[in-house]
Structure formats: structure tokens, C-alpha cells
Amino acid sequence: MNTNFKKDIDLGLSAPHKTLPSKYFYDKIGDALFVEIMNMPEYYLTEAEFDIFKNQNQELIKALQLEPSTFFELVELGAGDGTKTKQLLKALDDQNYNFEYVPIDISEHALLNLKSSVASELPNVKIRPKQGDYFNVLADLKKTEHPIIVLFLGSNIGNLPDSRAKEFIHKLNDNLKIGDRVLLGVDLIKSKDIVLPAYNDAQGITKRFNLNLLTRINTELGADFDLNSFEHKPEYTEEEGIARSFLVSTKNQTVTVRSLNKSFHFTEGEKIHTETSRKYNDRILEDILGQSSLKICDRLTDSKQLFADYVLEKKNR
Structure with a gap:
């Protein structure tokens, strides 16, 4: 088991504002999805x-x-x-x-x-x-x-x-x-009309790319994330110039990560920050x-x- 992965997931999900490091997008499935992202018309x-x-x-x-x-x-x-x-x-x-x-x-x-x-x-x-x-x-x-x-x-x-x-x-x-x-x-x-579709394409590839991080946590750390209970949501304003990607809980729920021997509670609408893209x-x-x-x-x-x-x-x- 990757001990850094385990440690970083624990730190991120234990934080007051939950985060997951974007570097962990890139397992074998994530690599393939990112190639698809780079070839989609919106990106x-x-x-x-x-x-x-x-x-x-x-x-x-x-x-x-x-x-x-x-x-x-x-x-x-x-x-x-x-x-x-x-x-x-x-x-x-x-x-x-x-x-x-x-x-x-x-x-x-x-x-x-x-x-x-x-x-x-x-x-x-x-x-x-x-x-x-x-x-x-x-x-x-x-x-x-x-x-x-x-x-x-x-x-x-x-x-x-x-x-x-x-x-x-x-x-x-x-x-x-x-x-x-x-x-x-x-x-x-x-402008937002150019930037946001690059992080929220019509085919849903970016959504699958983000949700795959939860799949990776399920597989490698024995978690029980229900992918159907999280939505992919990017945010961007031209004034700030920073695009951010979030996974948003669609209900009140508790997720257990067996290898950490811990559970994490999510309220409806609570966000996990997964990626930042500065312009x-x-x-x-x-x-x-x-x-x-x-x-x-x-x-x-x-x-x-x-x-x-x-x-x-x-x-x-």
C-alpha cells in the first residue's frame, strides 16, 4: 500500500474543508481518462x-x-x-x-x-x-x-x-x-463560457476522471464511497482567474475507510476540493x-x- 496516499487521504478528508490531492488522479484508469480529456473539443x-x-x-x-x-x-x-x-x-x-x-x-x-x-x-x-x-x-x-x-x-x-x-x-x-x-x-x-466547459465536458469524461479518485480510494484503502451520491462541479470567475473542481455530496452520508479505521461524515451539498487551475x-x-x-x-x-x-x-x- 502507498503510505503517502493513505496519509494524504486521511489529512484531506479530516480537514474542516475537505480536499483530495489532484496528483492522485493519475492511476492507470486516470491516465487513460486524461488522454481522453486532452482530446475532447472543450479542452x-x-x-x-x-x-x-x-x-x-x-x-x-x-x-x-x-x-x-x-x-x-x-x-x-x-x-x-x-x-x-x-x-x-x-x-x-x-x-x-x-x-x-x-x-x-x-x-x-x-x-x-x-x-x-x-x-x-x-x-x-x-x-x-x-x-x-x-x-x-x-x-x-x-x-x-x-x-x-x-x-x-x-x-x-x-x-x-x-x-x-x-x-x-x-x-x-x-x-x-x-x-x-x-x-x-x-x-x-x-471568460467563463470558454473555461468552464474545459472542466465539465458534455461527454462527462472530466466527471468520470474526478470520480475515479473515489474509486481509487475504495479499491486501495477499502472505502465505501457511493459514486452515485457525489456530483462533479467546477467553479470559475474571470475576476479571480482560478478554476476549481469539486465533488459535491448529494445527501447527508457517512463514508468509512477501513484501512484508516475511520469514518467521515458528509452533509448534503458539502464539497471535496479536488483540483485548482490558475489562469x-x-x-x-x-x-x-x-x-x-x-x-x-x-x-x-x-x-x-x-x-x-x-x-x-x-x-x-
């Missing part, structure tokens, strides 16, 4: 960032100040299947840039698949996958003299509350050298960057102005 994020990588790869190369003759390492945090990144890799390869691709992920399975697909589709690209913690790998790379370019895409930073996003940026900053650059993908603030603009990102040495030096957006990839550079304070 604009993946397509919007892919638009930038496919149609503006020369602009990306220029914004990152890459030189064909200067060796650099292209490091991707949470690389996944690398679909977007391969557009950039191909452009760099076609123009004979001297680089190595270093994807980092906690999933060994994802890295093996990525290495295989890059070898097949882009046989000239040097790839050196690294499994583990982002910052441990970056700390090793920091010792080298050549430039490091870090990709952190998909608005993954938006899953962190602002306070933790600031901590992430400061740790990232500490593991880079002066002159190293970061390509940070973020979802832009936009950004220049002002919010500047606040997140705070007193770090990472400074915005460029910004590219997709054709519909839904998503942005910011280029940051570590500078002398």
Missing part, C-alpha cells in the same frame, strides 16, 4: 499550446536565443508523451542545432515510451531520459558550463496554489545558472516570479489568444 489547452509549437517553432527558437553552434541541453519537466515538444525537436534537428533532449518524469513507463517514439520519429536527436525529482536532476545539470533550456509546459504550474507556485519558481531559480532560460506554458485568463496574465505571473532572478523576456500566444508560452531568463539581480 482547448492542449490544442492551443500545440498551435504555438507547430506554427511558431522558429519564433520559439528565436525567443529562446538558441544558436546552432552552441551546445545546450533541452530539459523538459513532466515530459509525458512529448507530443508538443517533438515539433520543436524536429525544427532544431532539421536546422542542425547541437543539443541533447533531457525529459524528466516520475513515470518510468512514460519515459520509456517517449524514448522509443523519439528514436523512431527523430533518430538523429540525442535523448537522455531522467526519472525522478525535477530539482535533483536540475541540480546535477547546473554544474555543467553549457546552457540549460527548461520546458515546463501545459500550464502545469497552474495546478499549484499561488504560494506553492512561488516556492516552485524559487526552487527552479536556485537550480539554474545565470543565462539559463525557461519556457513556461500558462493558460490565460478568459494567468502578465501581472499575476510577475507576482509569482516575485523576487526570483527569473525575468520575463518574451511571450508567444496561440492564434486564438487562449494560451501563452513565456520565455524567462535567469539574470543577475
